Amino acid sequence: MTKxxxxxxxxxxxxxxxxxxxxxxxxxxxQSTGVLFRGIELILQGRDPRDAQRYTQRICGxxxxxxxxxxxxxxxxxFGLDDKIPDNGRIIRNLILGAAHIADHxxxxxxxxxxxxxxxxxxxxxxxxxxxxxxxxxxxxRGELAPFVPRYEGDYRLSDEMNVAALAHYVKALxxxxxxxxxxxxxxxxxxHNMGVIPGGVTETVTVDKIASFLWxxxxxxxxxxxxxxxxxxxxxxxYSDYFEIGVGCGNLLSYGSFDLDGKNADLTKRDRLLxxxxxxxxxxxxxxxxxxxxxxxxxxWYADSSTGKHPTKGMTEPQFNKEGAYSxxxxxxxxxxxxxxxxxxxxxxxxxxxxxxxxxxxxxxLSKFNASPKVxxxxxxxxxxxxxxxxxTADSMPGWLLQLKPGEPAYVDYELPDESNGMxxxxxxxxxxxxxxxxxxxxxxxxxxxxPSTWNLCPKDDKGQPGPVEQALIGTKVKDENNPFEIGRxxxxxxxxxxxxxxxITPKGKTLGIYKVC
Amino acid sequence: xxxxxVQEYPVIWIQTASCTGCSVSALNSVSPxxxxxxxxxxxxxxxxxxxxxxxxMAGQGHAVIDVLEEVPKIHKGGYILVVEGAIPTxxxxxxxxxxxxxxxxxxMASRVETLxxxxxxxxxxxxxxAFGGIxxxxxxxxxxISTDELLKSRGINKPLINIPGCPPHPxxxxxxxxxxxxxxxxxxxDLDDLKRPKxxxxxxxxxxxxxxxxxxxxxxxxxxxxxxxxxxxxxxxPVTHADCSLRMWNHGTNWCIGAGSPCIGCCEPGxxxxxxxxxxxxDDANLPTIGKLPGKEA
Numbered sequence: 118m119t120k121x122x123x124x125x126x127x128x129x130x131x132x133x134x135x136x137x138x139x140x141x142x143x144x145x146x147x148q149s150t151g152v153l154f155r156g157i158e159l160i161l162q163g164r165d166p167r168d169a170q171r172y173t174q175r176i177c178g179x180x181x182x183x184x185x186x187x188x189x190x191x192x193x194x195x196f197g198l199d200d201k202i203p204d205n206g207r208i209i210r211n212l213i214l215g216a217a218h219i220a221d222h223x224x225x226x227x228x229x230x231x232x233x234x235x236x237x238x239x240x241x242x243x244x245x246x247x248x249x250x251x252x253x254x255x256x257x258x259r260g261e262l263a264p265f266v267p268r269y270e271g272d273y274r275l276s277d278e279m280n281v282a283a284l285a286h287y288v289k290a291l292x293x294x295x296x297x298x299x300x301x302x303x304x305x306x307x308x309x310h311n312m313g314v315i316p317g318g319v320t321e322t323v324t325v326d327k328i329a330s331f332l333w334x335x336x337x338x339x340x341x342x343x344x345x346x347x348x349x350x351x352x353x354x355x356x357y358s359d360y361f362e363i364g365v366g367c368g369n370l371l372s373y374g375s376f377d378l379d380g381k382n383a384d385l386t387k388r389d390r391l392l393x394x395x396x397x398x399x400x401x402x403x404x405x406x407x408x409x410x411x412x413x414x415x416x417x418x419w420y421a422d423s424s425t426g427k428h429p430t431k432g433m434t435e436p437q438f439n440k441e442g443a444y445s446x447x448x449x450x451x452x453x454x455x456x457x458x459x460x461x462x463x464x465x466x467x468x469x470x471x472x473x474x475x476x477x478x479x480x481x482x483x484l485s486k487f488n489a490s491p492k493v494x495x496x497x498x499x500x501x502x503x504x505x506x507x508x509x510x511t512a513d514s515m516p517g518w519l520l521q522l523k524p525g526e527p528a529y530v531d532y533e534l535p536d537e538s539n540g541m542x543x544x545x546x547x548x549x550x551x552x553x554x555x556x557x558x559x560x561x562x563x564x565x566x567x568x569x570p571s572t573w574n575l576c577p578k579d580d581k582g583q584p585g586p587v588e589q590a591l592i593g594t595k596v597k598d599e600n601n602p603f604e605i606g607r608x609x610x611x612x613x614x615x616x617x618x619x620x621x622x623i624t625p626k627g628k629t630l631g632i633y634k635v636c
Numbered sequence: 637x638x639x640x641x642v643q644e645y646p647v648i649w650i651q652t653a654s655c656t657g658c659s660v661s662a663l664n665s666v667s668p669x670x671x672x673x674x675x676x677x678x679x680x681x682x683x684x685x686x687x688x689x690x691x692x693m694a695g696q697g698h699a700v701i702d703v704l705e706e707v708p709k710i711h712k713g714g715y716i717l718v719v720e721g722a723i724p725t726x727x728x729x730x731x732x733x734x735x736x737x738x739x740x741x742x743x744m745a746s747r748v749e750t751l752x753x754x755x756x757x758x759x760x761x762x763x764x765x766a767f768g769g770i771x772x773x774x775x776x777x778x779x780x781i782s783t784d785e786l787l788k789s790r791g792i793n794k795p796l797i798n799i800p801g802c803p804p805h806p807x808x809x810x811x812x813x814x815x816x817x818x819x820x821x822x823x824x825x826d827l828d829d830l831k832r833p834k835x836x837x838x839x840x841x842x843x844x845x846x847x848x849x850x851x852x853x854x855x856x857x858x859x860x861x862x863x864x865x866x867x868x869x870x871x872x873x874p875v876t877h878a879d880c881s882l883r884m885w886n887h888g889t890n891w892c893i894g895a896g897s898p899c900i901g902c903c904e905p906g907x908x909x910x911x912x913x914x915x916x917x918x919d920d921a922n923l924p925t926i927g928k929l930p931g932k933e934a
Contacts, residue, residue, distance in 0.1 A: 123697040124735055127690045130656045132734065153724070153732040153744075155653050156777030160770065165913035171900060172908065175770040178657020178803060224663075232694040249671070256675045256683075261644050263687045264674070267703065268694035288671050295664045299886045306895030307885035308664070309657040309803050310902075313895050320860045320896035529860045606696060 118145075121602050126609055128229040130179040131616025133575070135587075135609055139596055147584065147591035149575045149609075150445045151616045161565040166192060166534065166557050167316060169565060173553065176567070177615055178309045179224075182217030182301070183546025184553075185314040186210060187567070190385065191553040192316035195540025196532050199383040205528035206318025207380040208518050209304045211391075212331065213314055214375065214544070215511045215518075219338055220297035220308075221547040222461070222508040223346060225613050226501065227290035231283060233607050234353050236273035237265045239280040249288050250281060269601040274356045283352075286345050293341045300334040303327050318529035323522045332519055339512045342505070350505045351486065354498045361489065364497040364608035366590040367456040368399040370463035371573070373406065373552070375545040376514070385543045391514055392464040392507070392545055393471045396452065401491060403470045408543070408552070411568065414449040414579035417442055425580055429568050430539075430554050449576040449585060450568055458586040459549025459573045460612060462494060462503040465510075475513075479506045497590075500611040534560050546570055548613050571615040587612055643682050645817060646715035648707055648751055649689040649761075652744040653732050653771045653780050654721025658762035659691045661803035665810050666887045673810060679817045687715070701735035704747065708754040716816065717755040719783045722764040722771045723748055726779025748783070749790045757795040757821055758783060761809055766798035766830075767905040774909050784831070795821050798831040802902035807883060808836045830905060832877070841873035841899050844881045860896060870915040872901030 124134035132153040138146040157176050161169055170188040174181035189210070193199045202210075241257050243250050275283065298308040304321045305311030313319045321327075354361070374390035382388040386406045394406040415425045419440055429450075451457070468476045469491075483502055484491060493499055535557060542553040549570030556564040576585035584592065587609055596602045651659070663670050668678055677683050686693075687707050693700060707715055721744075724732040729743025736742060752758055760783035763769035772780040781789075784796055799808050812833055815822065828834050842848065850856070850865040857864035865871070873881075876899055885891045892899055901911035908914075 122736070125690055125696065125700070127693050127696040127700060130691070132651075132732070153653060155722075155724075155731075155771040155780070157770070159775060159777045160773040165915065168908075168912055168914050171914055172770060172773075175655050175657070175802065178655035178660050181655070181657065224660075228663075228692060237694075252676050259642055259683070261683070261685050263685055263703075264689055264693035266694060267699040269696075291663065291669065291671055295666070295887070298664055299889045302886040302890040302895070304895065306890050306892045306897050309660045312892040312897035312900075315860065315897075317860070322861050322896065527861060531859045 119599055121596070121599060121605065123602070123605055126606065126614070128232065129610065129614040129616065130177060131614070133609070133614055133616045135591070135605055137591055137596075137605060139599065142596050142599070144591050144594045144596060147588040148444050149447075149577065149585060149587050151447050151575065153616065158565050158567065161562050164562050166195065166555060166560070166562050169553075169555065169562065170315060173567065174310045176569070180217070180221060180547045180615055181310045182214055182305075182314075183544060183548075183551050184567075185311055186214050186544045187542040187546065187551045187553040189314050189316055189542065190544060191540040191542030191555050193540075194383070194385075194542065195538040195555050195557055196316055196535060197538075198317055198530065198532055199385075200381050201530050202318050202380045203527050203530055204380060205323050205522055205526055206530070207377050208522055209319045209321065209323070209528055210314055211376045211518055212515060213301055213305045213311060213319075215515050216297050216301035217308075218547050219342070219508055219512055220294045220301070222504050223290050223294040223297065223341075225504065226346065226350065227287050228294075229613070230501070230610050231287055232265070232268065233603065233610065234273070234357060235275060235283040235287070236280050237284055238262070239277050240284055242277055243281050247285060250285055253284060253288070269603050269606070271598055271601045272603045275352070279352060279356070283349060286349055289341070289345065293338060296334055297338055300331055300338070303331050315529070317532055318527070321528065323524045323526065323528060325524055328519050328522055328524075332516060335512065335515055335519075342509050342512055347505050347509060350501050351483070354487070354502065357498070358487070360497040360607065361487070361493040361499065362496060363594060363604065364590040364611055365495050366458050367586045368495055369452075369455055369457045370397045370466050371452055371457040371459050371550050372396070372464040372467040373543040373545045373550040374467075375464065376511070385541065391511070393468045393473070395467045395471065396457065397463070397466045397470050399492060399495065401470050403467055408541070410453040411552075412451050412454070413568070414451055416580040417577040418445050418448050419443045420448065429552065429566050443577075445577040447572055447576050449579040450573050451579055454581075456579070456583050456586060456589065457573060458612075459545075459570045460500065460504075461507040461549070462500045463549060464545045465503040465507050466494060476506075476510055479510060497607055497611040504613070536560055548615050549573060569615070574612045575614055575616070587614070642677055644685040645682060646685045646687050646707060646711045647718060648687050648704065648715055649718040649720065650704075650734075650744075650747060650751060651690055652719060652721035652723050652748065652765070653778060654762065654764055656691055656720075657803040658720045659689070662806050662809055664886055665806035668810065673813070679814060682817045684813065684817075698735070704735070704751070708751060712754045714756055716813075717751050717758045718761050719748055719758060719765040720761045722768050722780035722782065723786050724771075724778040724780050725786070731778040745786060748786055749792065752787055752792050752794055755794055757797065757816070758787070759809075759812065760784065760796060760798045762804050763800040763802045763902055763907055766800040767907070769802060770908055796831055797822060797827065797833065800832065800903045801878065802907065805836075805880070805883060805885065808833070811836065828877070836879055837877040837903065839877065839879065841876045841878055841881050841893070844879070845873055845893060846881060847893060866893060866896075866898040868917055869898045870913070870917055871898035872904075872911050872918065873899040874918060876901045876904055878903040
């Protein structure tokens with residue numbers, strides 16, 4: 118038995134430790150542990166409900182926009198606005214969220230993931246005349262290689278030519294993700310932490326110059342997605358095709374859907390969305406979403422066992438340090454008692470199985486290229502491919518939305534703050550299903566609860582002893598070189614972890630979040 | 637002809653109780669780009685040698701913790717420490733740890749202390765690192781403190797530059813780094829009372845706001861999307877020091893008030909508690925005397 122501890126896991130958002138135990142080189146046990154707590158939900162208590170959109174974005178500076186949308190949908194529902202948002206407001210929110218996801222997915226593939234597969238040092242052999250590559254070559258020749266070394270050594274499989282091309286794209290992608298954030302700020306004011314999305318709609322007004330400016334940045338990004346991002350994902354997939362069978366995970370996928378195509382249906386679980394709501398398992402059958410089936414387990418988390426098995430709106434949080442058998446601050450959310458993975462793979466799979474023709478074409482074209490069946494989607498490479506295809510599907514949908522905007526018409530509807538109310542906001546953020554719940558008393562936040570994507574994906578075992586999705590993806594993996602355990606980083610990063618999100622809800626010793634009522 | 641050797645400036649960038657938003661904002665730097673900063677000689681003959689930055693560095697696990705522990709020995713007194721995030725200190729700092737030593741998790745507070753002790757200077761990047769920010773908001777569940785407070789509590793006397801903002805504008809950070817490379821550490825008169833570079837934080841948003849004429853004329857937006865000064869909607873521009881209104885954000889594309897949103901005062905030590913409720917109009921008594929509030933005397 119060998120124990121491998123990777124702490125910190127870098128190139129993710131936040132602070133994560135992964136510990137695996139191997140026997141004859143195969144992972145037998147895996148533990149995922151978050152190591153930072155801030156307690157944003159406690160900080161929200163007693164504050165003006167409208168401030169939740171601003172505060173919850175600060176849960177995460179990589180995916181703040183997803184939190185701004187979930188918080189705002191939550192507040193819309195608490196304020197009785199969930200069927201009253203003007204179309205301009207609904208569409209601008211979609212454009213803001215879409216821009217954020219494009220920026221985020223480009224960042225994830227090139228800047229967080231690529232260094233697991235691409236050998237930057239190969240640029241030393243470059244003899245072409247691309248100025249960007251020659252500047253990186255000069256950097257390598259100077260010999261101070263931080264932050265690209267230290268790194269794991271060994272399993273880099275791309276040809277010299279592909280390594281150099283990927284490096285050029287790494288540099289180009291820095292510019293493109295930045296451009297996607299610029300595009301967002303046309304309506305969102307600034308990034309990270311947009312200012313535009315508020316309950317009632319958005320702050321910005323619609324003018325033709327903004328539409329044109331957005332459209333032409335978008336066209337440049339679509340060009341990059343089609344001709345650089347997707348081909349690079351496929352090239353990595355060819356060279357590392359064994360990763361279609363590595364990191365399979367729990368086999369259950371959950372999506373809240375994203376991008377409201379209809380602002381009139383107040384039920385977020387049934388509202389018409391571009392990406393669909395529901396669950397899909399390896400049998401590839403879709404089931405409708407029922408948020409009453411969500412429960413949080415704490416047997417292996419540092420909380421009192423008496424608080425286990427509650428719906429988020431009824432959840433109690435009673436920390437208990439050093440509880441026997443516990444190893445994480447993250448609770449273990451379960452859907453219908455089972456382990457579920459969330460993320461781009463989940464929303465693409467649910468939309469694919471729901472029969473959306475565009476998504477079906479996109480997914481089938483990739484599968485046929487590898488002569489593979491949909492079951493390979495449940496893998497490291499399946500997650501990367503789904504993320505890239507989702508990015509394309511979203512970007513391709515945005516020009517149509519831009520043209521639906523009506524300059525001069527309102528993008529915001531005014532409202533009165535209620536004395537008492539409850540709300541729920543659901544959206545698929547960049548990293549997956551994101552839920553916010555609020556309880557308002559005396560026009561103030563009595564309770565605020567978030568169940569975020571990385572809580573689903575990076576959770577510990579539940580009360581029945583079922584390991585979380587990342588843990589299951591690690592278990593059974595053959596680690597070829599225990600001194601350079603590439604497999605661990607590649608599997609964990611395929612989920613795009615966001616730990617600041619996952620452990621935002623931890624409370625300090627002796628405090629509780631209180632008891633929620635069902636909203 | 638032999639080329640002059642490029643001078644390396646080691647930098648350690650540590651993330652504590654943060655959301656990584658400051659890092660993402662730095663990636664948005666336009667001129668220079670983040671690639672220019674990390675790969676090229678950002679100032680001719682001078683290269684920023686980013687030894688540790690968890691969001692982008694290739695390595696992971698003990699290999700990068702080794703870097704964190706070796707750099708202060710190899711470059712004693714010669715590296716810049718960047719702190720991103722507030723520092724959890726409650727219950728011995730157990731709420732935020734980074735890596736292990738002798739089988740025990742090391743509190744972030746200890747990491748910052750050790751790294752600060754041997755640094756040339758420290759940059760507190762973002763409002764959390766500079767003043768505590770959102771994680772230090774009431775009731776401050778993790779006992780988060782600012783970098784300045786940590787240094788004082790551990791008796792460390794090193795030059796400190798605060799670059800607040802939630803997040804800070806990339807120009808404020810990269811501009812400060814460049815100025816250290818070109819002219820050395822800032823003189824005391826270059827910083828304000830809160831250790832912010834005056835070149836970026838010397839004026840109030842309100843002083844240079846494009847909606848200032850509305851304020852002077854008493855034309856106020858009463859709901860979002862209306863033209864007019866955003867004072868009635870809770871704008872904190874009159875009490876916030878930053879050059880956002882002139883510099884604008886994300887390649888000069890837009891900024892908070894430009895998008896019709898009131899300023900939330902994210903660069904000030906009072907963020908978030910003294911700025912909240914964010915949409916509540918400031919007390920007139922708090923307004924600086926740079927412009928009288930029309931209709932007040934009448």
